[in-house]
Amino acid sequence: MIRTIRMMVMCHWSARRIQRYLDSDPAALLDDAEIRRLEAHLAECDKCRAATIEYRQIDSALSRWAARRMPDPDSVTHMHEVVDRLVRGDLQ
Amino acid sequence: MQAEGFRRYVEPEIEVLLRVARTLAGASDADDLVQETLVRAWRSVDRFDGRHPRAWLLTILRNTNMSMHRRHRPASVDDVASFANARPAFGIDPSSTEDRVMDSFLTEDLERAVQSLDAKFRTVLLLIDVDQLTYAEAANALGVPVGTVMSRLSRARDRVRRHLRPTFAAAGGHR
16 A cells, blocks of 8 residues: 555656656756656656656657758758848848 | 857857747748848847857747737648658658657657647647757747746647557557
8 A cells, every 4th residue: 555655656756757857958957866766666667667658759759850841941041141141231 | 250250150040040930930931030030130249148149049039020920820730730741851861660660650640639739838849849949948939937838848748648648559569
């Protein structure tokens, strides 16, 4: 019983940190102790491990949208020309 | 000197600006928005301290978008569809076999899941997971605190995951 409750508490704690763990964004890094605690939980909890895998797959699929949608090269060229015209004083 | 600095700050960020502009204003208005952003950046470059050029430019982009009287209109249905269906650009590494298998399960369902999100959640998801901004950069682009970005992102991903749960279950054998 105690073990089950402890597991539920850890699942709740982990759910609030899994995305930050996967993102490693500089604005919201987990500290070393949090990372160790989370990884230990993921090693023993199938449900949280499955959630982590699913988030990772979603992130991976979305990041591939980016690779397939590079800006139009003509637009990039045009913007570089805009910069050229601005620094030459041709565009105000 | 001013011209040199301006090029150094702006040129590496042009592709990011075009991506973010498409997410915020839609594909048809992205070029106009970025061009006007560059013009405004040039006018204010002498007041820029040179730190964090991307954050500086994203703030100008957001203000320009607002002052052009365009409501924040995150990627339209057509835009999302074009993200998902476009062929890989030349030179992009092909995905791994495992990724391709998951892609075959995920593509259409993911597109539907993203389309079904409220605009404010979808925009954050696209800015961070597709346009590859950091939390702080997305906060600059939207004019909201980082905590708001994190909360919207978390809810967006939770909803997408919930939407895809049957897909993940069906693909169980491939994971």
